[in-house]
Structure formats: C-alpha cells, structure tokens
Amino acid sequence: MTKINAPKGFVDILPADSGRWQAVEGVARQVSRLYHFSEIRTPILECTELFHRGVGETSDIVHKETFTFTDRGDESMTMRPEGTAGVVRAAIENNLLAQEGARLKVYYIGPNFRYERPQKGRLRQHHQFGAEAFGIAEPQQDVECILLQLDFYRRCGLKDLSLRLNSLGDGESKARYRRMLQEFFRPMASKLSEDSQRRLEENTLRILDSKDPRDVEARRGVPSAYEALSPRSRSHFDRVQQLLSEQKVDFAVDGMLVRGFDYYTDTLWEVTAAGLGSQNAVGGGGRYDNLVEQLGGRPTPGVGFGSGIERLLLALEAQKSVPAEASAPLFYLISHGPAAADANFVLMQELRHAGLVADMDLSGRSVKAQFKIADREQAAFCLIRGDSELAEKTILLKSLATGEQRPVPVDRIISELQAMR
RNA sequence: GUGGCCGUAGCUCAGUUGGCAGAGCACAAGGUUGUGGUCCUUGGGGUCGCGGGUUCGAGCCCCGUCGGUCACCCCA
Numbered sequence: 347m348t349k350i351n352a353p354k355g356f357v358d359i360l361p362a363d364s365g366r367w368q369a370v371e372g373v374a375r376q377v378s379r380l381y382h383f384s385e386i387r388t389p390i391l392e393c394t395e396l397f398h399r400g401v402g403e404t405s406d407i408v409h410k411e412t413f414t415f416t417d418r419g420d421e422s423m424t425m426r427p428e429g430t431a432g433v434v435r436a437a438i439e440n441n442l443l444a445q446e447g448a449r450l451k452v453y454y455i456g457p458n459f460r461y462e463r464p465q466k467g468r469l470r471q472h473h474q475f476g477a478e479a480f481g482i483a484e485p486q487q488d489v490e491c492i493l494l495q496l497d498f499y500r501r502c503g504l505k506d507l508s509l510r511l512n513s514l515g516d517g518e519s520k521a522r523y524r525r526m527l528q529e530f531f532r533p534m535a536s537k538l539s540e541d542s543q544r545r546l547e548e549n550t551l552r553i554l555d556s557k558d559p560r561d562v563e564a565r566r567g568v569p570s571a572y573e574a575l576s577p578r579s580r581s582h583f584d585r586v587q588q589l590l591s592e593q594k595v596d597f598a599v600d601g602m603l604v605r606g607f608d609y610y611t612d613t614l615w616e617v618t619a620a621g622l623g624s625q626n627a628v629g630g631g632g633r634y635d636n637l638v639e640q641l642g643g644r645p646t647p648g649v650g651f652g653s654g655i656e657r658l659l660l661a662l663e664a665q666k667s668v669p670a671e672a673s674a675p676l677f678y679l680i681s682h683g684p685a686a687a688d689a690n691f692v693l694m695q696e697l698r699h700a701g702l703v704a705d706m707d708l709s710g711r712s713v714k715a716q717f718k719i720a721d722r723e724q725a726a727f728c729l730i731r732g733d734s735e736l737a738e739k740t741i742l743l744k745s746l747a748t749g750e751q752r753p754v755p756v757d758r759i760i761s762e763l764q765a766m767r
Numbered sequence: 768g769u770g771g772c773c774g775u776a777g778c779u780c781a782g783u784u785g786g787c788a789g790a791g792c793a794c795a796a797g798g799u800u801g802u803g804g805u806c807c808u809u810g811g812g813g814u815c816g817c818g819g820g821u822u823c824g825a826g827c828c829c830c831g832u833c834g835g836u837c838a839c840c841c842c843a
Contacts, residue, residue, distance in 0.1 A: 351834080406841050410768085428843090458843075463768080465837060472843055541840070557839080606842055624838065654843025682801050715795085717803040725803095732801055746803065 355462070355470025366659055369669035371455055373501045374475040378453040381494045383477050386452040388432040390459075394422040400431035400641055402608025404549055411460040413470075425459035428607065429476040429652055430634065431641070437480060438643035448646065449481035455655075466623035467657050474629075478650030480638065485585040488613045488633055488649050493593060495617065495629055495651045502658060503667045506620040507628065509596065511587070512603035513612050514551070514571050515579035517636060520611070523574035524550045530568055537564050554602045570601040579612055586613050609634040613649070621664020622657055629653030675726035677763060679706035680716045682732030690731055693741075693756070700760045702767070721746060729759065 352358060359367055378385070394414055401408045413425035426432050433452060437443050442450050455475050462468060477494055479487050492509070499507055514520045527550045535543055539558035546553065553561055554568070575583065590597055597615075605614050614632030622628065631651025638646040662669060679694050681687035690706055697704035705723065707716045713730075720728050730742040730751070741759055744751035754762055 354834085411841075460842075462841070463839090464835090465839095468842070474843060476843095552841090555841095625842065627843065629843065652843065657843055680802080712796090713801050714797095714799080714803080719803090721803040728802080730802075734801090742802090744802075749803085751802085 353470070355464040357469060357471075363659075365671050365673075366662075366669050367655065369671045370502055370655060370658060371475070372671065373669075374453070374455055374498055377494060377498050377501055378477060381451070381477075381490065381497075383451040383453040383479075383494070386433060386436065386454050387456070388426075388429075388436045388454065390426055390457060391423050392426055392432055392435065394424040396431050396435055396641070397424050397427060400434065400609060400637060401428060405606055405608050407460060407606055411462055413459045413461055427460050428458055429454055429456070429474055430478060430607075430609070430637070430648075430650060433476075433478050433650075434637055434641050434643070434648070438638065438641060443480055443638060443643050443646045446644075447481065448644075449479075451477070451479045453477040465625065467625035467654075467660055469656065472657075473655040474652040475655060476631075476650060476652035478648060480646050480648045482649075483635065483647035485582050485589060485613075487647075488586050489589040489593070491631060491649050491651055492590065492595070492615060495631065495653060496595065498653065499617070499619075499628070499658070502662065502669060504619060504628075504658065504661055505665055505667075506661075507617055508598065508619075509615060509617050510600040510603050511590075511597050511613070511615045512571065512600055513575060513579060513583035513586075514604070514610065514614065515575040516611050519571075519575045519579050523569075523571050526569050526574055527551065527553065531564065534564055551604045555604045565602075572601065582612055605630055605632060607632075607634075609637040609640070611635045615651075617653075619657070619661040621661050623660075625657070627654075628657045628661055674703045675767065676723060677702055677704045678716075678720035678723065678725035678728050679704065680713060680720065680728050680730045681706065682713050682730075684710070685733065686731040686736060689736060690729070693729070693759075696760060697763070700764060702760075702763055727763075 375385070394412075397408050397412065403409065407427050412427050415423060417423050433454065437450055442448065453476065455473065457471050457473050459471050461470060464470065475498065477491060479491055496509070514523060528546060531538065531542075531546055531550075531553060535546060537560060538546070538553065539556060539560045542553045542556055542558065542561050542564075554565065556562070572580070572583070587597070587599070603614065603616060605616065610632040612633045612635065614630070616627050616630035618626045619628040620626075629651055631649070633647070633649040635647040638644070638648060677697060679690040681690045687710065694704045694706055707719055711719075717728065725746055728742075728744045728746060730744060735741055735753070738753070739756050740753040741756050742751050743754050743759070743762070
C-alpha cells in the first residue's frame with residue numbers, strides 16, 4: 347500500500363505540541379472575556395460569493411488563493427480564507443445588527459485556508475484568534491481592539507514585537523489617494539518592477555509595500571496617505587494615536603503599510619515579531635465601516651483583528667519561552683503478577699473517579715519495564731502492588747523524584763493521594 | 768505560479784576515485800527471579816523518496832518524477 351500524506355501545506359498538531367496550543371487558546375479566551383468579547387463559531391465553508399463581495403475581487407487572497415470548488419448541488423463553495431467576512435455574514439443573518447445602535451463584540455479561534463506555496467510561517471491551513479467589534483465608529487473602539495490584541499501577546503509572554511499603524515481613510519479618501527499615487531508613479535512606470543507596473547492600474551496601493559528594490563527606489567518622495575485623508579478621517583486617525591499614547595503603547599505610523607483586504611477603511615495596523623522568518627507579521631487588523639452594508643446589512647461600523655496562532659508559537663519558540671499548560675501529577679500503577687494487575691486496573695478507575703490522573707501498563711510487561719514507562723511519562727508517583735501487598739491489603743507509594751517509598755493501606759490510598767495533590 | 772537547497776534506520780546525520788549500507792540518540796531484552804533515571808551487554812529495525820538510464824557493479828554519475836524546505840508574489 348502506498349503511504350498517504352497530509353495535503354501540501356496542511357500539518358498535524360501532534361501530542362507533543364497540543365499543550366502549547368491549548369495554553370495559547372486559553373489565554374485568548376481569558377483575555378477576550380476580560381474585554382467582554384463573546385465567542386462566535388462560524389462555518390469553515392461559505393458560499394464563494396461572500397468572499398468576493400466581502401474581501402474583494404481584486405485582492406490576491408480571493409483572486410488566486412482560495413480553496414474553491416463546486417459542490418454536488420452545483421454551488422460554488424469556498425473554504426474561508428479569513429475570519430471577518432463569515433462573522434459579518436453570521437451577524438447579519440442572525441439579526442445581531444438589525445436594531446439601530448446595535449453593538450456586538452465577538453472573538454473566534456479557528457482555521458483559515460489559502461492556496462499558497464508553504465514556507466516558514468505560512469501554511470495552506472493556518473489558525474487565527476480574531477476579534478471583531480461592531481456598532482461603534484469612535485476611535486476608542488479601534489484602540490480597544492489593538493489593546494486586546496497586544497494584551498493577548500503580553501499574556502502569552504511574547505516580547506520583541508512592534509506595532510505599525512496607518513490610515514487609508516474612508517472610501518473617498520482612499521480613492522483620492524489612489525489617484526494621487528497613479529499620477530505620481532505613471533511618469534516613471536517603466537522604472538517599476540513588472541509586478542508593480544501591473545499593480546499601477548489594478549491594485550495601486552500595493553506598490554507601497556513592495557519589497558522590490560526598483561519599487562523602493564521609485565517611491566522616494568511618494569505622497570503619504572495622510573495628505574489624502576478627509577478632515578474626518580484625519581481627526582479619527584489622530585485620535586487613535588493620541589489614545590494609544592495615553593495607554594503608553596509603543597507604535598510607529600508607517601505610511602507604506604497596506605493590507606490585503608479591500609474592505610479596510612481608516613485605521614489599519616500590523617504587529618510584527620522577531621524570529622518569524624520572512625513572513626514576520628504575527629497579526630493585523632483594521633476598521634471596515636462599509637463591510638456590513640456591502641454584505642447586505644444595515645450600515646454598521648466595525649473594527650477587528652486576526653492573529654496567527656502558528657506564527658505566535660513560532661515567535662515564542664524563537665525567544666525560547668514555550669507556553670505550557672500546567673499539568674496535574676500522574677500516578678502510575680505498577681503490578682507484579684496478573685492478580686495485582688487486575689486489582690490495579692480496578693483501583694486505577696477509582697483514582698480517576700476521585701479526580702486523579704492515573705495510568706498503567708496493560709500488556710503484562712516486567713516490573714522494570716513498567717518503571718521505565720512511568721519514568722518516561724514523567725509520573726510523579728508510582729503505586730506498586732504484588733502478591734504480598736495484596737495479602738496485606740497495602741500498596742507501595744513511591745515518589746519518582748526522591749525514590750522514597752512506603753506502604754499505605756489500600757483503603758486509605760485515595761485520601762492520601764488527594765491530600766498531597 | 769517562479770527560483771535556490773535537501774531527500775540514507777523512528778529522530779539527527781556520516782557514507783572516500785562508483786566496490787559487502789553505517790554511527791549517535793531512541794526502542795526492546797538482559798545484567799538485578801519485585802523497582803525508573805546513570806552505567807554495561809545484546810538485539811530488532813533500510814524499496815538509500817520513486818521510475819528510467821550509464822556501468823561488470825549505482826546511496827554516489829545522468830534524465831525524469833514525487834515530496835520537503837527556504838525565498839519571491841502575497842499574507843496570519
């Protein structure tokens with residue numbers, strides 16, 4: 347039989363790693379609760395139309411990176427490439443934003459799918475912790491989302507991160523800036539990279555964050571987005587910065603920061619971290635005041651972020667602070683002979699019912715082998731029984747840390763163990 | 768979609784001008800007839816990614832292919 351592998355860019359999260367995932371997810375849930383965001387779980391599969399209307403036809407993510415297929419009913423379906431569009435769809439569909447003045451603060455943890463070539467920090471299935479806040483257009487809401495995201499990193503122990511901020515303004519400001527850029531770049535179009543020459547008409551803003559040296563050179567003296575901002579967008583962005591400063595948050599305004607979704611308006615931000623390789627963004631977000639209306643809801647402002655779990659774990663690993671969930675001590679039962687093994691199998695279940703983590707060998711291995719397993723599994727204590735203990739109605743309690751052992755009457759063993767837990 | 772690098776034991780890797788496929792770790796048994804970690808002995812493990820070609824002979828050379836990885840594009 348030929349071996350079957352996971353699809354390219356899809357990876358297993360193995361027992362050796364799942365503790366780290368649980369730790370990080372635990373922090374996400376805890377910090378979300380503190381900021382009074384509630385969990386929402388939306389489907390992984392959505393109608394393709396949602397992402398075309400939401401994320402945008404011209405964005406690369408929808409244009410060439412979606413897992414899209416036709417289902418048995420001839421409907422075009424797409425594995426979600428990001429979290430926001432589905433959340434907005436769900437909020438509209440379930441009338442969570444139907445009332446005037448409706449507010450909604452939600453978070454999610456789950457997988458996203460993008461058909462790309464894998465590299466360090468990039469997979470075809472990756473996981474994000476994200477949060478979205480609807481109904482508040484004030485800059486305070488942008489800042490609350492940023493603070494939530496940074497607090498998440500802080501509680502995970504992530505150091506060495508930097509927050510970059512930009513504003514492309516509302517729809518009119520964005521269109522104005524786009525025209526300014528086209529006028530700026532057109533006279534020197536031939537000096538741009540091939541990609542950027544194409545972008546000039548289709549996706550002008552993207553020229554700003556190109557890494558190609560020719561583009562870096564060409565955009566010297568390029569007008570900043572701030573110049574194109576409407577007075578309202580300008581004061582919104584100023585206020586966001588002011589509020590962040592009041593919170594003593596370090597940030598840098600980066601006029602070259604552009605993000606991949608078409609729906610962003612006004613504020614957008616990105617957090618980068620050390621140790622991630624070339625793909626160094628650990629999370630990013632922004633405001634999307636037109637998205638709810640675009641997807642058929644009542645006009646409702648929104649702002650939120652998404653943060654990559656894999657990249658966070660990579661960054662934590664690089665800085666050598668590996669999160670781990672505190673684990674309860676393991677009690678490993680050791681049997682000499684089949685009669686003791688039978689008795690221990692019964693006792694093991696009593697330990698578990700008493701809330702103690704217990705395990706034992708079920709394959710009749712030698713006592714020595716059982717001890718080796720207990721050691722490998724990092725058991726805290728061994729409970730040892732043979733014929734003589736059975737006769738005396740005792741069991742030996744041995745600490746694997748100190749090597750000390752003493753007999754304990756079987757009918758008192760559970761209360762003894764609970765006392766030292 | 769494009770480019771660089773890498774595929775040999777469960778893991779990390781050696782393998783000389785083409786000449787009997789190896790080491791360390793891990794795993795198993797024993798040293799100790801009822802006691803782990805350290806130590807010693809022994810043992811099981813291989814389609815050298817796959818398919819062709821050159822050759823008396825290929826892990827090694829050539830062609831193709833698949834997979835992995837890093838980078839570009841783009842993004843978490």
